[in-house]
Amino acid sequence: MSKQLEGPILPFLRIDATIALPKFRQVQDQLRMAILKGHLRAGTRLPASRILADELGLSRQTLVRVLENLKAEGYLEARQGAGTFVSAALPRQSTKLSMPARGDVTDSAPPRLSRIGEQSRRMSADIGQMEDRPFLPNRPALDRFPFAIWRKCWNAVARSGKAVAMGYGDVAGELVLRQRIAEYLALHRRDPCDPEQIVITPGGHAAFSLAALALADAGDGIWFEDPGPITTSNLFRTLGLRLCPTHVDAEGLDVEGAIARYPDARLAFVMPSRHHPLGVTLTLPRRLALLEWARANDAWIIEDDYDSEFRYDGAPLPSMRSIDSNGRVIYAGSFSKALYPGLRVGYLVLPPPLIGTFRNLSALIHRSVPVETQLALAEFIGGGHFASHLRRMRSLYAERRETFTQVAQETLAGLARIDSSESGLNALAWLKGGRQDQAPHRAVLDAGLQCYPLSDYTIATPLPGALILGYAGVPADRMRPLLLRLADAIARTEGNIGR
Amino acid sequence: MSKQLEGPILPFLRIDATIALPKFRQVQDQLRMAILKGHLRAGTRLPASRILADELGLSRQTLVRVLENLKAEGYLEARQGAGTFVSAALPRQSTKLSMPARGDVTDSAPPRLSRIGEQSRRMSADIGQMEDRPFLPNRPALDRFPFAIWRKCWNAVARSGKAVAMGYGDVAGELVLRQRIAEYLALHRRDPCDPEQIVITPGGHAAFSLAALALADAGDGIWFEDPGPITTSNLFRTLGLRLCPTHVDAEGLDVEGAIARYPDARLAFVMPSRHHPLGVTLTLPRRLALLEWARANDAWIIEDDYDSEFRYDGAPLPSMRSIDSNGRVIYAGSFSKALYPGLRVGYLVLPPPLIGTFRNLSALIHRSVPVETQLALAEFIGGGHFASHLRRMRSLYAERRETFTQVAQETLAGLARIDSSESGLNALAWLKGGRQDQAPHRAVLDAGLQCYPLSDYTIATPLPGALILGYAGVPADRMRPLLLRLADAIARTEGNIGR
Numbered sequence: 001m002s003k004q005l006e007g008p009i010l011p012f013l014r015i016d017a018t019i020a021l022p023k024f025r026q027v028q029d030q031l032r033m034a035i036l037k038g039h040l041r042a043g044t045r046l047p048a049s050r051i052l053a054d055e056l057g058l059s060r061q062t063l064v065r066v067l068e069n070l071k072a073e074g075y076l077e078a079r080q081g082a083g084t085f086v087s088a089a090l091p092r093q094s095t096k097l098s099m100p101a102r103g104d105v106t107d108s109a110p111p112r113l114s115r116i117g118e119q120s121r122r123m124s125a126d127i128g129q130m131e132d133r134p135f136l137p138n139r140p141a142l143d144r145f146p147f148a149i150w151r152k153c154w155n156a157v158a159r160s161g162k163a164v165a166m167g168y169g170d171v172a173g174e175l176v177l178r179q180r181i182a183e184y185l186a187l188h189r190r191d192p193c194d195p196e197q198i199v200i201t202p203g204g205h206a207a208f209s210l211a212a213l214a215l216a217d218a219g220d221g222i223w224f225e226d227p228g229p230i231t232t233s234n235l236f237r238t239l240g241l242r243l244c245p246t247h248v249d250a251e252g253l254d255v256e257g258a259i260a261r262y263p264d265a266r267l268a269f270v271m272p273s274r275h276h277p278l279g280v281t282l283t284l285p286r287r288l289a290l291l292e293w294a295r296a297n298d299a300w301i302i303e304d305d306y307d308s309e310f311r312y313d314g315a316p317l318p319s320m321r322s323i324d325s326n327g328r329v330i331y332a333g334s335f336s337k338a339l340y341p342g343l344r345v346g347y348l349v350l351p352p353p354l355i356g357t358f359r360n361l362s363a364l365i366h367r368s369v370p371v372e373t374q375l376a377l378a379e380f381i382g383g384g385h386f387a388s389h390l391r392r393m394r395s396l397y398a399e400r401r402e403t404f405t406q407v408a409q410e411t412l413a414g415l416a417r418i419d420s421s422e423s424g425l426n427a428l429a430w431l432k433g434g435r436q437d438q439a440p441h442r443a444v445l446d447a448g449l450q451c452y453p454l455s456d457y458t459i460a461t462p463l464p465g466a467l468i469l470g471y472a473g474v475p476a477d478r479m480r481p482l483l484l485r486l487a488d489a490i491a492r493t494e495g496n497i498g499r
Numbered sequence: 500m501s502k503q504l505e506g507p508i509l510p511f512l513r514i515d516a517t518i519a520l521p522k523f524r525q526v527q528d529q530l531r532m533a534i535l536k537g538h539l540r541a542g543t544r545l546p547a548s549r550i551l552a553d554e555l556g557l558s559r560q561t562l563v564r565v566l567e568n569l570k571a572e573g574y575l576e577a578r579q580g581a582g583t584f585v586s587a588a589l590p591r592q593s594t595k596l597s598m599p600a601r602g603d604v605t606d607s608a609p610p611r612l613s614r615i616g617e618q619s620r621r622m623s624a625d626i627g628q629m630e631d632r633p634f635l636p637n638r639p640a641l642d643r644f645p646f647a648i649w650r651k652c653w654n655a656v657a658r659s660g661k662a663v664a665m666g667y668g669d670v671a672g673e674l675v676l677r678q679r680i681a682e683y684l685a686l687h688r689r690d691p692c693d694p695e696q697i698v699i700t701p702g703g704h705a706a707f708s709l710a711a712l713a714l715a716d717a718g719d720g721i722w723f724e725d726p727g728p729i730t731t732s733n734l735f736r737t738l739g740l741r742l743c744p745t746h747v748d749a750e751g752l753d754v755e756g757a758i759a760r761y762p763d764a765r766l767a768f769v770m771p772s773r774h775h776p777l778g779v780t781l782t783l784p785r786r787l788a789l790l791e792w793a794r795a796n797d798a799w800i801i802e803d804d805y806d807s808e809f810r811y812d813g814a815p816l817p818s819m820r821s822i823d824s825n826g827r828v829i830y831a832g833s834f835s836k837a838l839y840p841g842l843r844v845g846y847l848v849l850p851p852p853l854i855g856t857f858r859n860l861s862a863l864i865h866r867s868v869p870v871e872t873q874l875a876l877a878e879f880i881g882g883g884h885f886a887s888h889l890r891r892m893r894s895l896y897a898e899r900r901e902t903f904t905q906v907a908q909e910t911l912a913g914l915a916r917i918d919s920s921e922s923g924l925n926a927l928a929w930l931k932g933g934r935q936d937q938a939p940h941r942a943v944l945d946a947g948l949q950c951y952p953l954s955d956y957t958i959a960t961p962l963p964g965a966l967i968l969g970y971a972g973v974p975a976d977r978m979r980p981l982l983l984r985l986a987d988a989i990a991r992t993e994g995n996i997g998r
Contacts, residue, residue, distance in 0.1 A: 029689065036787075036822050073816055074783030089784040111852045112765075112797045117713035120860040128670040128862030142665045151657060158650060166641045166839035171627040190528065202701035202843075206865040214616035218717075235863040266611075284573030285588040288535075298611045317572055323535050340665035342870030344701075353610045361619040363627030364734040366705040366865055371841035373869050 013056060027056055028066045035075050035086055042090040045083055046076070115218070119238040128231050134482045136450040137277070137426045139473035140337055141396060146389055153379035157372055169371040171363035173200025173347070177374040180381040181333075181347060188387065189308070191322040191331075197350045199358050202369045204306060204334035204346040205235060211330050211348065212239050212267070214361050215300050221265035223258050227457035229276055232269065232304075241267070245459040248275055252282030255289045268294065268301045272320050273308035277428060277457055277468045279421025287320050294328035301329045309338050309390050310472075311423040312398040327351030335377070337425060338390060345369055345377060397425065397472045403479050404471035411483040415490050416467070425472035428454070430464055431490075437465035439493040447489035449482065512555060526555055527565045534574050534585055541589040544582055545575070614717070618737040627730055633981045635949040636776070636925045638972035639836055640895060645888055652878035656871055668870040670862035672699025672846070676873040679880040680832070680846060687886065688807070690821040690830075696849045698857050701868045703805060703833035703845040704734060710829050710847065711738050711766070713860050714799050720764030722757050726956035728775055731768065731803075740766070744958040747774055751781030754788045767793065767800045771819050772807035776927060776956055776967045778920025786819050793827035800828045808837045808889050809971075810922040811897040826850030834876070836924060837889060844868055844876060896924065896971045902978050903970035910982040914989050915966070924971035927953070929963055930989075936964035938992040946988035948981065 013030045015023055034040045046052060046067075053063040067084055070076045077087045113121060130136060157165055172178070178195035186192035201207040216222060218240030224233055226245035237243050244262040247254040253270055268290065272282035282290075294301050303320045311317075321331040331349040350358055362368065380386055401420050404427060408418045412429060420427035429451075431437060437453035444451050444467065454466035467490075474482060512529045514522055533539045545551060545566075552562040566583055569575045576586045612620060629635060656664055671677070677694035685691035700706040715721060717739030723732055725744035736742050743761040746753040752769055767789065771781035781789075793800050802819045810816075820830040830848040849857055861867065879885055900919050903926060907917045911928060919926035928950075930936060936952035943950050943966065953965035966989075973981060 025689075032817070032822075036824070087783065089782075090787060111850075111856075112714075112799075113856060114712065114714055114716045114719070116716075116860065117856050120713060120863070121856040123859045125855055125859075127859050128667075128866060130667045132666045139666075145665065147657070154653070158646070166644065166841045167631045167638075168627075168629045168840040190524075202705070202865045202868060205863060206701070209864040213613065214619060215611075215613055217613045217615075220613070231863060238860065238863055283588075284586070288589060300611075318531070323531075325535070341667045342665045344867065344869045351610075356624055357610075357612060357616050357620040360622045360624075360626050361615065361737065364619070364704060364730060364737055365708040366701045367627060368843065369701060370843045370869060370872050373872065 015056065023058060024062045024066050027058065027063075028069055031066065031070060032073070032075055035090070040086050042086055043088045044086040046085065048083065115240060116238055119240075123234060123238075127234065131450060133448060133450040134474050134478070135444075135469045135471070135486065136473060137452055137468045137470040138337055138341075139470045140340060140425065141393065141400075141473055141475075142340055143475070144393065144396060145340060146385060149383075149385050150376070150380060153383065153385070154372070154376045156379050157375040165372045165375055167371070169368060169374070171367055172359045173198065173368045174371060174374040174378065177378040177381075178347075180378045184381055184386065185333075185349070188390075189305075189319055189322070191319050191349075193321075193349050194352075196355060197352060199348045199350065199355075199362050200368050200374060201346045201348065201362065202366055203344040204304075204332060204336060205231070206366055207332045207334070207346040207348045208232060208235055208269070208302065208304075209239070210358060210362055210365070211300075211302050211332070212236055212241060213365070214354070214357055215330075216241055216266045220267065221262050223253070223262060223265050223268035223270070224459065225253050225270065225275060226459040226461050227277060227454060227463060228269075228271075228459065230456050233459060236269070243459065245461065247461060248278055248280065250280055251286055252280050253286065253290070255286045255293065259289075259293050263293075263297065265297075266299055268299065269304065270301060270320075271304045271306065273305050273317060274311070274421065274423045276306070276424070277426060277452070277454060279419070279424055279426075279428070281317060281423075282320075287323065291320065291324055291326065291328060295326040299328070303329050303331045305331060305333050306337060308423075310394060310397055310425060312394065312401065313422040321349060324351075327353060330354070338386070338393075339377075343373070343377075345373065393472075400471050400474060400476055400479070401427070403476045404469075404474070404483075407479050407483050408469075411480070411487045412490070415487060420471070426468055426470045428466045429469055430466045435465045437467055440465070440467060440490045443489040443493045444486060447485050449486055449489065451486075514555065522557060523561045523565050526557065526562070527568055530565065530569060531572070531574055534589070539585050541585055542587045543585040545584065547582065614739060615737055618739075622733060622737075626733065630949060632947060632949040633973055633977070634943075634968045634970070634985065635972060636951055636967045636969035637836055637840075638969045639839060639924065640892065640899075640972055640974075641839055642974070643892065643895060644839060645884060648882075648884050649875070649879060652882065652884070653871070653875045655878050656874040664871045664874055666870070668867060668873070670866055671858045672697065672867045673870060673873040673877065676877040676880075677846075679877045683880055683885065684832075684848070687889075688804075688818055688821070690818050690848075692820075692848050693851075695854060696851060698847045698849065698854075698861050699867050699873060700845045700847065700861065701865055702843040703803075703831060703835060704730070705865055706831045706833070706845040706847045707731060707734055707768070707801065707803075708738070709857060709861055709864070710799075710801050710831070711735055711740060712864070713853070713856055714829075715740055715765045719766065720761050722752070722761060722764050722767035722769070723958065724752050724769065724774060725958040725960050726776060726953060726962060727768075727770075727958065729955050732958060735768070742958065744960065746960060747777055747779065749779055750785055751779050752785065752789070754785045754792065758788075758792050762792075762796065764796075765798055767798065768803065769800060769819075770803045770805065772804050772816060773810070773920070773922045775805070775923070776925060776951070776953060778918070778923055778925075778927070780816060780922075781819075786822065790819065790823055790825065790827060794825040798827070802828050802830045804830060804832055805836060807922075809893060809896055809924060811893065811900065812921040820848060823850075826852060829853070837885070837892075838876075842872070842876075844872065892971075899970050899973060899975055899978070900926070902975045903968075903973070903982075906978050906982050907968075910979070910986045911989070914986060919970070925967055925969045927965045928968055929965045934964050936966055939964070939966060939989045942988040942992045943985060946984050948985055948988065950985075 015026050049063050053060045076084050078084055178198040181198055182193050182195045221242045221244045222236050223244050223246045225248050244265050246258040305319055321329040334346040335343050405418055405420045416429035416431050437455050441453040452468040514525050548562050552559045575583050577583055677697040680697055681692050681694045720741045720743045721735050722743050722745045724747050743764050745757040804818055820828040833845040834842050904917055904919045915928035915930050936954050940952040951967040
């Protein structure tokens, strides 16, 4: 039945004295691998431990330890009075493990994926990766963040009730943070809600995923503003939704047109406060028409209120949620722009009938964010630091926008027309002479700066070439040299018009 | 065309001097609501501002401010020489907003949801909510966490390179954390991998969601150990997978049986190091048979290695991933048990052909965890604190397990048989006399303690009644009084046998 090992065991084992791994670990790992690869087959008897120890240059004690470990793992077995064997129970198939197979990592055929996986695989490799260089869109002024106060809030959490911060926490997010957010929304967004309506998510995108998964099946239509943020449209597309690109004009999303073309959509994703990247605000008549469409068609509206905090002329417009009497609006907020992107905290405000569903789904698919982060953020908002930070940032960004617009109009004269709306962190530079934006975009990256080409945001309706530039993260005194560098980069692609 | 407002405007407006909201905000909010509710219809002319101000007891200046704001928001419009009107552009439908509608929040019909949403809605309302009371399963010893060192790691991150911690970060998680995890796995789990193969997720469940979404479509089969963790089976069920309950015996998952019953499954979710809640380890022959099935059927294995760190006899068994030559294993780890649940950091180690797909999907659906948390954790692991914390916890938990087993065998004698495996944070108390576990479970909760009934974990195969008890979080000197209270609670339900 059992085979005696033919020839020395040594060919399978190579002890390397130059590496840090102890000898016994090397022998153990290599013996295991020799068994897994079928070099040592099931049922094979090993040489007597004294001989094996000699052959391997190990003490007998060390070798015995190796053999005991491999017995405990199930690779070897002792048979009374007969010595040590490769376990007879190991399946023959184990010999195949060393052979290339369909699923082998050296195989170049794409792996077998779900529809969602396949969509993800086909996407550009750098999706969502953003290099933090000047003019990166949606980048707040990190250098002006009140870091000392922020640390104090963390320390306050660390001092009080460690166990709370370390436990499993509430699946929808800590109640104290939801209370602070509800208070903030009531005071500053004129939109009171019950903290129970809030679900905290690991960032804004997790909030959109949650809503899309809970409210729409694969194949269901979703209105999506064209142009619109590429990672968000990719999210919905990847989840299998049917993207319904809707036209955007000076009054925002063309609701009438969308109703005419996609009356049966299940969802509408909108940025009513400030469309990204065009900067327009959805007018009141259109808001009401959108709400009425949702009511009449049992559809849902995801309101992305991602940077309503930064409006430089007058107060921000009330949210759509605040004028929705029929519970059709799912309001999505995030702290990525108001505080900093690395914080990764987002939230949803839900119509009451959706609370249970979203709590449960959130508990299953991601279960909120680090509890300490939530408590520190609650402390920061509760202490009034959030409101005063926003106040300071509003005036800082208004200043930077002013400087940017002035200097850019000068430095980019002849190259682009500057369009900086009265809100947000970004401006558009519309390229002159009908130029496309891809070559200038690459030139800007090559110059060590950042921007997004508007064409990356368009879905069905081509637009003139434009670059999306973030000014909020650029100090006023750096604006001129950086804009000169930008102008130089764009100018150098002048020869490529039409390419 | 335009209607003059009949009667005083006052009926719609009630200024309340006792609330904190300034008068002008009250008037503004109420005027807006009156328009939205259709009390003031599109085209209606407002009284002259002087009259209105008098009527409302506001200064004319304040009233003008209110009217200007509502004009800016689109509710009112000025007509040259004719006064202020409710905007004619507002759709007639706005009057419907005050009427109950299909989607109204007072409507008791369930809201229109996706299949995933509908599954979530039907789930028990307290899914994933865990009260931190003695014997809560999977609860580590939070009181022994090296909080001072942990704070130092955070402060080190705070001091160095704030901008890095605040920026968008890498969509798959910070490289430095992925490097530290790879080093940890190589040294302590004998399982080297490239940091590029790692994707950081917001907790362990987010890791499972990511894998399930990328690898299986709705309707695809997934092997799932029966009994098994209810939130995990609920996750897969909710995502639309076909749950294939597989038998577990003393050698772990019954691979042969699963192959016979569900050969075409797309996924296998397994806990080979330590099955939860039974505590068994998957034997080597079965591991190899499982790997071979996955290879031959182009299926994927999700290896949940959630608490392999805590094994009290000998070194932990090597992971399945480490003996997988065909790239079929997706390894899932989490810091919830090794550090603390509130941390919410999990990760996956991927076969190379899946890296791009998982990076992209992660970027879209949740985009990693707070960057600061990741950097602090990297610092903690890199400083050797993680390994030494685990070492200390291993001996602490071994001690607590010893005490628990000893005392429980005594206090629960006649009520339950104690079964504490050589690993993990929990033990099983098998109820004597064929008793069911639901009534004793409720009694334990009523006594201010925690535990899970085994019957909550069973899917298709009923098991004898048992309670899952977490001992790792209970100090040795509290064990006896708490176990006495537990015994008392269980004993009090003796009369309910069979119910």
